[in-house]
Amino acid sequence: MDKNFEKLLKESLDEIRAEDKLTAQTKAYLAQQIVQKKRRPRPALRAAAAAACLLLLTTVSAGGAWVYLTPDAYISIDINPSLEFGINRFGRIVSVESFNDDGQDLAEQLDIRYMDYNDALEEFLSEEAVQAYLSDGAFMSVTVACSDDEKSSRILANVESCTAGHSNISCHSANIEEMDEAHSAGLSLGKYRAYLELKELDPSVTTDEIRDLSMREIRDLIDSYDAENNEQSDSSGNSASENPDSGGPKNQGYHHGTGHGRHEDEN
Template sequence: MQKVVYRGCVIKIEDDFVVVLTDKTQYIKVKKKDGLDVGKRIIFVKEDIYKEKKVTYKSFGMIAAIFMAMIFSVTLIGNLNISYGAAAVVSVDINPSIELEINKRNEVIKVTPLNEDGKELICEELKGKLIEEAIFVIITNAKQKNFITKEKNSILISTTVIKDDLKEKTKALENAIEEKIKQEKKLDGINIIYVEGNKKDLKEAKKQQISIGKYEVYKQSKEKNPKITLQQIKDMKVQEIAEKRIGKLKVKEVKIHKDKKDKKLDEKIENHKNDMKEIKEEKRLKLKKKKDSKKDKAVKEKKKNSSKDGRKKKEELSKKKKNKEKYTKSNEYHKNN
């Protein structure tokens, strides 16, 4: 029987194992070996897969109790189909859409791609990262994969607080996300649209298989345009939503704080660009002058030739006229004699 061969990229290294993201987007723990580094592509078989330690009977009762507590907690928050310990749900929409669940410490405890493009952006283990770091990774990956460009630079971020005592954290989350994005110069000028969700809308969004961010945009847009459908909003890219000003959206442009060195470098680059423009314009004018000179020369030459042709024709006509006169006089002379 042929062995199953796995291929993937190492994304995390622990004491006894490494986490590998396979080509089929599976997270698999593999036995730790020498020479394994984050980012390295590896090939492995079933025997290389790390086996978790078996649960003893002594700890089984405790695990069962925790499991029951998880079920009870999920029931208490309204059967929202979210993880135990989730304090808030954050969705990120570009065209790829991703949903992240975070705990009270703002650490990501679950990541869910909401469409096929979303799967492409989850290229490393986001669990355990602070939400601002996770979103930074997602946006950076989107930039690298050209989901974000100069023309398509709008991102929709929605925060839904599950535990009411954490509602005041929404603004703090937004600030943390912005500050993290400002650390990357390549993300300068990105437009972020923030919308706030609630538990009731989150439940409906999950039912309709749409991000909570886009669902809130849909609700807002219904006030202005009652004919708009949920599917239309679902199919729209965030850039289109931003450009059409659908809903009561507040677009915030993220500007990178530049130090003196960066500003001087920008000035040098700008001056160089201006110098190149001047050189280009100078070359263009010289070329134009050269073309005009050639054109003038050609016109003068044409006029000269035309003048010569005119004189020649005039001389020929004069000659013909004289010959005609001679012929007439000759005929008259012969008649008279």
């Protein structure tokens, strides 16, 4: 049996306190699936993994099932499709939620429930639709949300490693409260953070105006405002050098404020 899978299984069974007899039955079943791994195609493997997890859940108490199916961390992915993956304490995907029509279409194509989140992310990135977006110059935001800072950092590091080969993917971390605010606004976490960044530059912008925009379109709007503010700042700086009473420092201060907001989001 694969050591990592065996370790995961042991932790899961210890956590939910399955009865000894049922634990042995579950281990035997899962061991049989692993032995047959090399003889099965990938779709069959995913089906076997799902079946194994379902068997595990049926052999434990209701409380144990609740523990296994409850996410305690999330990965928000936004390109044009907006999706959020819920991750349980064992690093398995237990929920996939879409936030727009494109996200719903993509979610229906994905078969990642109960997969390790690293494998699920690789599966997502290999999807033909996602590859098409990325090769066409789309911008992807991946945001990790978790109440445990240590776990959040660990997941973020793994996500960054998984997406390292793509120059148009940006990874961030956030807290659960920010995610709740995003959901209250009807947005995914990644798009909500982009909205807040844009709102700093244009206070009149609303969530309805950006709801159906792709992340590339939102980033282009942010960049256009930044470019405009840079031009205004340069112009004000030149005027201030010619006329000390022209109010140049005030404009420079405004530019510094918006620049700081963007820097905070990107790090």
